[in-house]
Amino acid sequence: xxxxxxxxxxxxxxxxxxxxxxxxxxxxxxxxxxxxxxxxxxxxxxxxxxxxxxxxxxxxxxxxxxxxxxxxxxxxxxxxxxxxxxxxxxxxxxxxxxxxxxxxxxxxxxxxxxxxxxxxxxxxxxxxxxxxxxxxxxxxxxxxxxxxxxxxxxxxxxxxxxxxxxxxxxxxxxxxxxxxxxxxxxxxxxxxxxxxxxxxxxxxxxxxxxxxxxxxxxxxxxxxxxxxxxxxxxxxxxxxxxxxxxxxxxxxxxxxxxxx
Amino acid sequence: xxxxxxxxxxxxxxxxxxxxxxxxxxxxxxxxxxxxxxxxxxxxxxxxxxxxxxxxxxxxxxxxxxxxxxxxxxxxxxxxxxxxxxxxxxxxxxxxxxxxxxxxxxxxxxxxxxxxxxxxxxxxxxxxxxxxxxxxxxxxxxxxxxxxxxxxxxxxxxxxxxxxxxxxxxxxxxxxxxxxxxxxxxxxxxxxxxxxxxxxxxxxxxxxxxxxxxxxxxxxxxxxxxxxxxxxxxxxxxxxxxxxxxxxxxxxxxxx
Numbered sequence: 001x002x003x004x005x006x007x008x009x010x011x012x013x014x015x016x017x018x019x020x021x022x023x024x025x026x027x028x029x030x031x032x033x034x035x036x037x038x039x040x041x042x043x044x045x046x047x048x049x050x051x052x053x054x055x056x057x058x059x060x061x062x063x064x065x066x067x068x069x070x071x072x073x074x075x076x077x078x079x080x081x082x083x084x085x086x087x088x089x090x091x092x093x094x095x096x097x098x099x100x101x102x103x104x105x106x107x108x109x110x111x112x113x114x115x116x117x118x119x120x121x122x123x124x125x126x127x128x129x130x131x132x133x134x135x136x137x138x139x140x141x142x143x144x145x146x147x148x149x150x151x152x153x154x155x156x157x158x159x160x161x162x163x164x165x166x167x168x169x170x171x172x173x174x175x176x177x178x179x180x181x182x183x184x185x186x187x188x189x190x191x192x193x194x195x196x197x198x199x200x201x202x203x204x205x206x207x208x209x210x211x212x213x214x215x216x217x218x219x220x221x222x223x224x225x226x227x228x229x230x231x232x233x234x235x236x237x238x239x240x241x242x243x244x245x246x247x248x249x250x251x252x253x254x255x256x257x258x259x260x
Numbered sequence: 261x262x263x264x265x266x267x268x269x270x271x272x273x274x275x276x277x278x279x280x281x282x283x284x285x286x287x288x289x290x291x292x293x294x295x296x297x298x299x300x301x302x303x304x305x306x307x308x309x310x311x312x313x314x315x316x317x318x319x320x321x322x323x324x325x326x327x328x329x330x331x332x333x334x335x336x337x338x339x340x341x342x343x344x345x346x347x348x349x350x351x352x353x354x355x356x357x358x359x360x361x362x363x364x365x366x367x368x369x370x371x372x373x374x375x376x377x378x379x380x381x382x383x384x385x386x387x388x389x390x391x392x393x394x395x396x397x398x399x400x401x402x403x404x405x406x407x408x409x410x411x412x413x414x415x416x417x418x419x420x421x422x423x424x425x426x427x428x429x430x431x432x433x434x435x436x437x438x439x440x441x442x443x444x445x446x447x448x449x450x451x452x453x454x455x456x457x458x459x460x461x462x463x464x465x466x467x468x469x470x471x472x473x474x475x476x477x478x479x480x481x482x483x484x485x486x487x488x489x490x491x492x493x494x495x496x497x498x499x500x501x502x503x504x505x506x507x508x509x510x511x512x513x514x515x516x
Binding site: 082 | 413427
């Protein structure tokens with residue numbers, strides 16, 4: 001059985017072949033239900049990896065497979081969240097959550113009929129990230145951390161098998177960030193969803209992930225793959241243990257080397 | 261004083277102050293009436309020539325609004341087209357800038373050549389001068405869609421039309437309604453320019469005739485009539501903007 005996300009010898013450049021490639025000879029395999037984190041120096045092609053795995057970009061060399069199928073168009077089974085919450089200010093939070101359902105089939109053709117049901121699903125999702133009863137508020141009435149929670153909900157509303165997170169907590173203060181680590185940890189545990197987290201934050205990667213991939217400087221490829229065998233469920237306290245610190249140290253030295 | 265009341269009264273007080281200072285300056289410096297008439301003389305002209313002022317103002321308002329209406333339709337359409345595709349944007353942008361740089365007063369003789377004097381050139385001048393800000397604003401609204409949001413939707417299989425409908429057009433509305441305030445005042449400029457060069461009707465023509473007869477207070481009465489129309493239309497556009505895009509105006513900036 002092959003991996004859920006499998007990139008094999010992938011090279012990609014944005015401006016065509018004449019440009020310096022963003023990634024070169026990139027191979028990565030993420031199992032179904034796994035929580036993978038990708039770390040690396042700035043500009044190492046982490047975001048390119050996201051775009052390749054969701055079918056927003058296609059490689060000029062190598063193959064990208066998601067759920068066993070060659071990616072030739074947007075994968076639709078993925079939800080995405082970014083550093084900016086990008087909620088639409090003219091929609092309430094609840095309406096923002098429903099946006100993906102207005103786009104993706106089969107919900108798209110059913111949303112008129114099943115709107116009440118979908119709204120209830122969105123409410124449930126909001127409750128599960130600590131935003132119970134906030135659905136009627138507009139995004140700008142929510143704090144940054146609350147907006148980011150809503151953005152996560154939007155990524156999950158169509159019950160994707162895959163969640164792609166591109167530095168989703170980078171713009172938050174330290175306490176809110178750790179709160180949201182726990183939110184995403186619990187979502188992963190409850191939904192058995194495959195998650196790929198791109199981040200600069202090594203503590204975040206080690207705390208959340210089953211495996212951490214360290215990428216090289218541009219053109220990016222995987223330098224090191226490190227299994228994180230800290231038992232689950234993990235509590236925030238684990239981040240203060242020596243074992244945890246040691247793994248973070250080790251990751252840090254890989255990154256330092258990758259930057260040279 | 262209650263600050264809410266202060267805000268509500270401020271426009272009237274400032275306007276009254278302007279006219280009082282004006283009147284006082286004319287009186288103090290003994291400025292002759294044919295050079296700068298005082299507000300009281302302008303008011304007299306208003307009373308004396310009320311019927312022609314009223315009729316010509318309505319005429320100008322009509323030409324302006326028709327030209328403005330065309331500008332809204334065409335500007336919105338062109339803005340959407342330009343915002344839709346980068347290559348269309350790249351191709352049309354220099355043309356539009358070049359066109360906008362042409363003084364519209366120079367276009368009026370051509371319009372007269374094509375359509376004769378009067379109504380049509382006035383409408384077209386109002387249209388030509390006012391569509392540009394609408395196009396630019398609509399295109400800007402579309403061009404500034406967050407790429408991350410585009411990715412979120414594209415990854416779900418959204419077509420370009422989906423993204424346009426769900427994100428592009430709603431997010432363009434504040435830019436669009438904002439541009440209407442600029443466009444409506446420009447439209448007045450356009451119609452009056454055309455009327456004062458090539459028409460037998462309208463405020464522009466009225467002022468031209470008043471000038472020929474050296475009735476300076478009447479010229480100024482024409483200007484005031486235009487200003488009032490401009491303010492009323494601007495205010496209507498601002499109301500429309502607030503009504504349609506309240507979500508975009510939540511800043512407490514300068515509320516005191």
